Amino acid sequence: MKRLLLLSALAFPALLPAAALKEAEVTRIINDVRLVPAQQTPSAAKVGDKISGQTALATGAQSRAELRFPDQTLTRLGSNSLFRMDAKSRDLNLEKGVMLLQVPKQLGGATVRTAAITAAVTGTTVMMEYDPDGFVKIIVLEGEVDVYLNERRSELRTISAGDMLITKPNATSLPQPVQVDLQRLRRTSKLLSSKDFSALGNEKQLSDALEQQNKKKQKGELLETAYLLQGRGTSVTLSSEARLELLNQLTPEQRRQFEFIPGTTQVDGTAQIDTRGIISANNNSLSPGIITALGSPFTPSEDGTFSEFVYGVTPPRFTAFDQDFSDFGDWSLFKFDELYIAGTPQINSTSGPRNLIFAGRFDVTLSTTTLPDFPSAAATGVLDLDSALDAIAITSFLGDVTVAPGFLINGSDQSIFLSSQAGTGNVAINGPAGVSGSTIAVPYGKLYVYADNEARISNQASIKVDQIRVQSVRDIKLDQADVKARSLIEMIAQNGISIQNSSSLRALANTESPSIFLEAQGAQGDISIMQSQLAGESIRARTIGVDGRLILGNTSIDADQLVHLYAQGTNGQIQFTGNVSLDSPQTVLAAKKVTIDNGVNVTIQQPGGLDVFTDVPQFNTGGFGNFVDGASTPLTFTPGDNLHPFDSPSKPAF
Amino acid sequence: MRSRDLGEENGFASASEADDDLGQQLILKETPKNRPFRASMDQFFLWSNNAANVASGEQTDWMWGQRVGLGWQQKIAGHWFADVSVSQGMYRYRKTSALDFEAMEAMASILDVEPRFWNVVLVGSFGFTRITNNEFQDSLLNSISGRLGAQRLIVLDRKNSIQVALGADWDLTNDVEQVFRDEYSLDIAYKYKVMRDLSLSLGYRLTHFNYRDVPRSDLLHVIGATVSYTPKNWMEVYATASYALNNSNIDFFDYETTSSGVGLGMKLKF
Numbered sequence: 001m002k003r004l005l006l007l008s009a010l011a012f013p014a015l016l017p018a019a020a021l022k023e024a025e026v027t028r029i030i031n032d033v034r035l036v037p038a039q040q041t042p043s044a045a046k047v048g049d050k051i052s053g054q055t056a057l058a059t060g061a062q063s064r065a066e067l068r069f070p071d072q073t074l075t076r077l078g079s080n081s082l083f084r085m086d087a088k089s090r091d092l093n094l095e096k097g098v099m100l101l102q103v104p105k106q107l108g109g110a111t112v113r114t115a116a117i118t119a120a121v122t123g124t125t126v127m128m129e130y131d132p133d134g135f136v137k138i139i140v141l142e143g144e145v146d147v148y149l150n151e152r153r154s155e156l157r158t159i160s161a162g163d164m165l166i167t168k169p170n171a172t173s174l175p176q177p178v179q180v181d182l183q184r185l186r187r188t189s190k191l192l193s194s195k196d197f198s199a200l201g202n203e204k205q206l207s208d209a210l211e212q213q214n215k216k217k218q219k220g221e222l223l224e225t226a227y228l229l230q231g232r233g234t235s236v237t238l239s240s241e242a243r244l245e246l247l248n249q250l251t252p253e254q255r256r257q258f259e260f261i262p263g264t265t266q267v268d269g270t271a272q273i274d275t276r277g278i279i280s281a282n283n284n285s286l287s288p289g290i291i292t293a294l295g296s297p298f299t300p301s302e303d304g305t306f307s308e309f310v311y312g313v314t315p316p317r318f319t320a321f322d323q324d325f326s327d328f329g330d331w332s333l334f335k336f337d338e339l340y341i342a343g344t345p346q347i348n349s350t351s352g353p354r355n356l357i358f359a360g361r362f363d364v365t366l367s368t369t370t371l372p373d374f375p376s377a378a379a380t381g382v383l384d385l386d387s388a389l390d391a392i393a394i395t396s397f398l399g400d401v402t403v404a405p406g407f408l409i410n411g412s413d414q415s416i417f418l419s420s421q422a423g424t425g426n427v428a429i430n431g432p433a434g435v436s437g438s439t440i441a442v443p444y445g446k447l448y449v450y451a452d453n454e455a456r457i458s459n460q461a462s463i464k465v466d467q468i469r470v471q472s473v474r475d476i477k478l479d480q481a482d483v484k485a486r487s488l489i490e491m492i493a494q495n496g497i498s499i500q501n502s503s504s505l506r507a508l509a510n511t512e513s514p515s516i517f518l519e520a521q522g523a524q525g526d527i528s529i530m531q532s533q534l535a536g537e538s539i540r541a542r543t544i545g546v547d548g549r550l551i552l553g554n555t556s557i558d559a560d561q562l563v564h565l566y567a568q569g570t571n572g573q574i575q576f577t578g579n580v581s582l583d584s585p586q587t588v589l590a591a592k593k594v595t596i597d598n599g600v601n602v603t604i605q606q607p608g609g610l611d612v613f614t615d616v617p618q619f620n621t622g623g624f625g626n627f628v629d630g631a632s633t634p635l636t637f638t639p640g641d642n643l644h645p646f647d648s649p650s651k652p653a654f
Numbered sequence: 655m656r657s658r659d660l661g662e663e664n665g666f667a668s669a670s671e672a673d674d675d676l677g678q679q680l681i682l683k684e685t686p687k688n689r690p691f692r693a694s695m696d697q698f699f700l701w702s703n704n705a706a707n708v709a710s711g712e713q714t715d716w717m718w719g720q721r722v723g724l725g726w727q728q729k730i731a732g733h734w735f736a737d738v739s740v741s742q743g744m745y746r747y748r749k750t751s752a753l754d755f756e757a758m759e760a761m762a763s764i765l766d767v768e769p770r771f772w773n774v775v776l777v778g779s780f781g782f783t784r785i786t787n788n789e790f791q792d793s794l795l796n797s798i799s800g801r802l803g804a805q806r807l808i809v810l811d812r813k814n815s816i817q818v819a820l821g822a823d824w825d826l827t828n829d830v831e832q833v834f835r836d837e838y839s840l841d842i843a844y845k846y847k848v849m850r851d852l853s854l855s856l857g858y859r860l861t862h863f864n865y866r867d868v869p870r871s872d873l874l875h876v877i878g879a880t881v882s883y884t885p886k887n888w889m890e891v892y893a894t895a896s897y898a899l900n901n902s903n904i905d906f907f908d909y910e911t912t913s914s915g916v917g918l919g920m921k922l923k924f
Contacts, residue, residue, distance in 0.1 A: 121848070137676075138768065144850060148811065153809075154808070156809055178681055179682040179683075180679040180681060181679075181682055184679075184680045185676075185677040187677070189676055191675050220687075221683065221686050221687050222682045222683055223685060225682065227680075227684050229678065229681075231674040231678065233673070270674075270826060397820045447895055473745075
C-alpha cells in the first residue's frame with residue numbers, strides 16, 4: 001500500500017527536539033477510534049493514550065480523533081483514516097483518509113510525502129486527503145506549503161491560504177492550484193467543528209487568512225463559481241446556488257420528472273434543506289459522502305393533485321388530502337426511495353416555501369435511533385417544526401409511514417400530513433412516548449393522516465393537537481392510544497374502526513365546540529370501542545355499511561352536548577358487549593338492532609336525554625342486559641317516548 | 655446497504671468517502687485586480703575599504719544610499735510585457751563628501767517570458783542615466799543606452815535555485831567621452847532558502863567594459879553574499895558583503911574593493 005509520509009524536516013533542530021514527533025497523545029475521540037499496535041489486535045482508544053513506536057490509530061465511519069505532539073503540532077484524523085508512527089525512522093504516516101495538520105509557526109515544520117509528491121509544511125494549517133488508489137488533495141487554510149515532485153524537485157509550487165491542489169500520486173507534473181472558499185470549508189468541515197474539537201492553535205492566522213480572502217471577494221478579485229466538491233473525493237458538482245438557478249428555469253412538467261433519491265437516505269441534524277429546492281444529507285446507502293439533491297416546488301393550484309404530481313398516480317388517491325394541501329399554497333418537495341428521519345434537519349425557509357414534503361417511494365420511518373450503517377450523534381429522535389415551517393408532509397407510495405416508539409414530532413401551530421399513498425402502505429404512529437410524554441405535540445396545529453391501507457395509533461402513543469383527521473382506505477386502529485384535540489377528532493375508515501385497550505379520545509377545550517366524529521364506511525365495517533374513553537362536546541359515531549355494527553364494551557363516553565351512535569345500514573346493529581357509561585344531555589342510539597348482552601349494564605347518566613331508534617330492541621328484557629340509570633336501576637322504555645322505530649321521522653339527523 | 659465496519663481489513667478502517675470531515679470546497683475564480691504600478695524604496699549603509707575604487711591611495715569610508723523608484727508594467731500580448739521605470743538614488747559618504755552623487759535612471763523595456771526556452775526572460779530596453787552631484791546642481795553625466803538581456807531562474811528544489819543572466823548595454827549617447835562605453839555582463843547567483851522568509855544568496859558578476867572614445871578596456875569581477883529576511887512580502891531586510899576586482903588595460907584603473915553593509919527595502923504594487 002502506498003503511504004502518505006509525514007517526515008520531520010527541521011530547519012532548526014535546536015528549536016525542536018528530535019523526539020518531539022516520536023510520540024503523540026490522543027486528545028479527542030469521536031465514535032469508533034482504535035489503537036492498532038503492529039502485529040497485535042486493535043483495541044479501543046481513549047483520551048490520554050500515547051501513540052508511539054509502530055502503533056497506528058484507526059478511525060471508523062463517522063469517527064474522528066485528535067492527536068497532539070509535545071511541541072503542540074496537532075493532527076486531526078477524519079473518518080476511515082489510518083495514521084501510523086514509526087519511531088525508528090521518526091516518520092509519521094497517514095496511510096489513507098483525511099487529516100488536518102497544524103504546525104506552530106515558530107517550529108521547523110513537517111514534510112508530507114507520497115511516492116511521488118512532497119508537501120513541506122511550515123507554520124501552516126493544512127488539510128490533506130489521500131486515497132492510495134486515486135489522488136492527493138491538499139488544501140491550505142493558512143500559511144504556505146511547498147509542493148513538489150520527488151523525482152523532479154524543480155517542479156515546485158508554493159500554495160497559499162485558500163489554495164487547493166489535487167494531483168495523482170504518480171503525477172509527473174503539478175497542476176495549478178485553485179482557490180476554494182475558506183468560509184464555506186470551515187463552516188462545513190467536521191475537522192474544524194467547534195462542536196467536536198477545541199479551538200486550533202493558529203486561530204489568529206486562520207482568521208487573517210479568512211479575512212484576506214473575504215476582502216478579495218468583496219473587491220471582486222475572487223468570484224464564487226457554480227462548482228463544488230462536496231467533501232472527499234474529486235467529483236465536482238454544481239453548487240446549491242447554481243442548482244437553484246437552474247431549477248427556477250424548469251417547467252412544471254420537467255419538475256414532475258424528478259427522480260427519487262436512490263437508496264436509503266437518513267435525514268438527521270446534519271442534513272441541510274433549503275426549501276427553494278435543495279437538500280444535502282450525510283448518509284445515503286448508495287452514495288458515500290454528502291449527497292446533494294434537488295427538490296421540486298409543488299403548487300397544488302398549478303400542478304394538480306399530489307398523488308399524480310409526486311407519484312404519477314391517477315385518479316387522485318385522497319381528494320380531501322389534496323384539498324387540505326391546497327390550503328397551504330406552495331410546497332417544497334423532496335423525493336426519496338427510502339427515508340429514515342432520525343432528527344431535525346437544518347431547514348432554511350427564508351427564501352422558499354414554508355411547507356415541506358418528504359415523499360418516499362418505499363418506507364419512511366421516523367426513529368430515535370440511526371440506521372446501523374449511519375451512526376450519528378445528530379440522531380435526536382425529534383422532528384422539531386418550530387420557526388422554519390408551517391406544514392410538513394411525510395408520505396410513502398409503496399411502503400409504510402412509521403413513527404417509531406419514542407420519536408417526537410414537536411411544534412406549535414404547524415400542520416402535519418402523514419400519508420401512505422398506495423394500497424399496501426400503512427401509517428403507524430407508535431408509542432410509548434419518549435421523555436417528553438408526547439409522540440406528536442403540536443397543540444395548536446393539525447394532524448392529517450391518510451392511509452391507503454391501515455392507520456394505526458398504538459402502544460401508548462400520545463397525540464396533542466388542535467385537530468386530527470384520520471382517513472383510511474381500510475381500517476383505523478387505536479390500541480392504547482391517547483389522542484387529545486382542542487377542536488376535532490375525525491376518523492373516517494372505508495372499512496372499520498377499532499378503538500381499544502385503554503385508548504382515550506378527548507376533544508376538550510374551553511372556548512371551542514370540540515367534537516369527535518367516527519365513521520366506518522365498509523359494508524361490514526364495524527366501529528368497535530372497547531375498554532376506552534371518549535370525551536368531548538359532541539360525540540358522533542356511525543357505521544354506514546349494510547351490516548355495519550357499533551360494538552361497545554367497558555367504555556365510557558362523556559359529552560357536554562350530545563352522543564349519537566348510529567348503525568345506519570339496513571342490517572346495522574349496536575351491540576354492547578360489556579358495561580358502558582354514556583353521559584350526555586342528549587344520547588341517541590339508532591340501529592336496526594340494538595343489543596345489550598346478557599349481564600351487561602349500559603349506564604345512562606342522564607336518562608331523560610336518551611332516545612333509542614330500533615326495530616329490534618334486545619335490552620331490558622329477559623335474556624339481555626339493561627340500560628340503567630346512575631343508581632343502576634333499569635330504565636323503562638315507552639314506545640313513542642324514548643323508544644322509536646329505526647326509520648322514525650323523528651330520528652335526529654346524525 | 656453497504657457495511658462499513660471498522661473491523662474490516664484486520665481492524666483497519668475500510669476505505670470510504672463517507673462523510674464531511676473535509677468540508678465543502680466551493681471553487682473560486684480568481685480575477686486578480688490589475689496592479690500595473692509599483693513603487694520601491696531602498697536604504698542601505700555600506701562600508702568600503704576603497705570608497706573611490708582607485709588603484710592606490712585607497713580610503714575606507716561609510717556610504718549611505720537611498721533610492722526611490724516608480725514603475726509600470728503591463729502585459730501587452732501573450733507573454734510580452736511593457737515596462738517603464740524611473741528611479742532616483744542619492745549617495746552620501748561619511749568622510750569623503752567629494753564622492754557624493756545622485757543618480758537618476760529612466761528605462762523603457764519590452765520583456766518576453768519565453769515558454770519555448772525554459773521560461774527565459776528576454777529584455778530589450780532603452781535607458782537614460784543622469785548623474786549629478788552638489789545636491790543635484792551639477793551634471794556629471796548624461797547617457798542614453800540600448801540594452802539587451804536574458805535571464806533564467808533554475809529551481810533545483812524548494813530550497814535551492816540558481817539564476818543566470820546575460821546582458822549587453824551599449825551607450826548611444828554620452829556627454830562624457832571618457833565613459834562612453836559598452837558593457838557585456840554575466841551574472842550567476844545561487845540562492846538558498848533557509849526558511850520561507852530567510853534566504854542566503856551567493857553571486858558572481860563578470861562585466862567587460864569597452865570604452866569607445868578612449869583606449870581602455872576593463873574586466874570587472876564582483877562576488878557577493880547576501881542574507882535576506884522578508885518578514886512581509888513588501889519588506890526586505892538584508893545584509894550584504896562583496897569583493898570587486900577590476901582589471902583594466904590601463905593600470906591606473908585597476909582596483910580592489912571590499913564592501914559590506916545592511917539595507918532595508920520596501921516595494922508596493924498598486
